Amino acid sequence: MTLVIDEVPANLRVPGSYTQVRSRKNPATLAGMPLRVLLIGVVSKAGTGIPLTVYRNVSAAQAAVLSGVGSATAQMVSAFVTDAPYTDADLIMLAPQTDAVGAVWTVKPSGPATASGTVAIDVNGYRVPAVVTSGMTAAQIGVALQGAWTDTLIAQTGCTCAVDSATGILTLTACDAGAWTNDIDVRPSTRYGDGVAGVDLPVTVKTQGVGVPDVTAALSKVSNTWYTDVAWITADQQNLATFGAEATRRFNAMIKLDMHVYVGLRATYGQALALSETQNSRFISILPANAPRFAPWEMAGSLCAVASAALNADPSRQLKTLALTALSGRGPDDADRYGDTTRNVLLNNGMSTFLVQQDGTVQLERVVTTNLLDDQGLPDADWLDIMAPKVATRVRYEWNAYVVQTWPRAKLADDGSQLATKTGSNVVTPSTLQLSWVGQSALYADQGWIDDVAIYSPQAVFERKKKRPA
Missing domain, CATH: 3.30.70 (Alpha-Beta Plaits)
Structure with a gap:
């Protein structure tokens, strides 16, 4: 270990005892990723909230005042708080369309x-x-x-x-x-x-109700803020496309503000399949239900609450059997529920599924993304389960956190260079990073996040990007 003293002046002549205190992260532990949720809704006429204002750590009671008692937004927040009372969530709302009509x-x-x-x-x-x-x-x-x-x-x-x-x-x-x-x-x-x-x-x-506002303005308002999970009140195609594009932008290596979006859908089997044909995002999960008594926005809030907390604790663990408590007792009647065959088709088409137990409990069966095709338009199931993008996000976050914490101000040097051989110079080389990756990936494997580390970890490539000649 290199000893670096940078708080005690080098020319100090005054006698005394001076102790520099530093914390040092154990390389055998994980950083732990933050969890931050954004709920996006619409202000009703009775609401006091200001559109495009971010309200921090909102409660169900606050949401009812801000968005209006009985609004979809208030009910979504209430469902979220019911199922994740210890998860902080921010709220941002849109103004309704000028010609909007309620049912x-x-x-x-x-x-x-x-x-x-x-x-x-x-x-x-x-x-x-x-x-x-x-x-x-x-x-x-x-x-x-x-x-x-x-x-x-x-x-x-x-x-x-x-x-x-x-x-x-x-x-x-x-x-x-x-x-x-x-x-x-x-x-x-x-x-x-x-x-x-x-x-x-x-x-x-x-x-009939008419009008859905565009979420673009809300997403632009928080474009540089990291929200790991987002819920929205309705599964309309235009806004789903906007969410998909924004989530893809955030996943980029230079942005690193990974985001997953949850929406509920009231739909027959055919309607759910019709919507699935328009979707293809590894960062959106849609939970459909045929003739449920609960509302889609409550589904979104409840799913976001349960999935975000569980996947933050362990992104590789499936969500099967987790209860959506906010929806309990209000599931579809027996005759309206999707059967085994239809649920299988829905899952193969990027639609998530749930089961209703005898006591009315609504339990997740499998949560998937809408990703069905790769960038070349070919069938692609690599990102189908919600755990896939969540694991990728977690591994990237843990590795980046480790590098920043271990070498925050390190000099970069080539392997075998004169600088690399000097002690006390706070230098990192490609081989140092490669060996560190092997060690860190073993921690990720212990969590069940990645496999075959003995084969693939040593194959990782780290290079120093040198300045181009003038």
């Missing part, structure tokens, strides 16, 4: 009731009940349902509710304005115990 539904109760009991509607997987007595009219039933619509339900469902007291017709209006509001699930409750003879609660879509 609107009508529920038209029928009556009169010929028995007593309870009726309910399910909105975003949350039950809105009303007690019905025999003889109640449709108008009375509608008023009772509207009276059950609390502030808590507005936050959970993402909808407000009004009633025409003369007819009992309910009008549900999305808190957000945008095309993603079409994915809010509204249906009559089929839970055990719900339903009264003579009463039906048919749901009709009155207005």
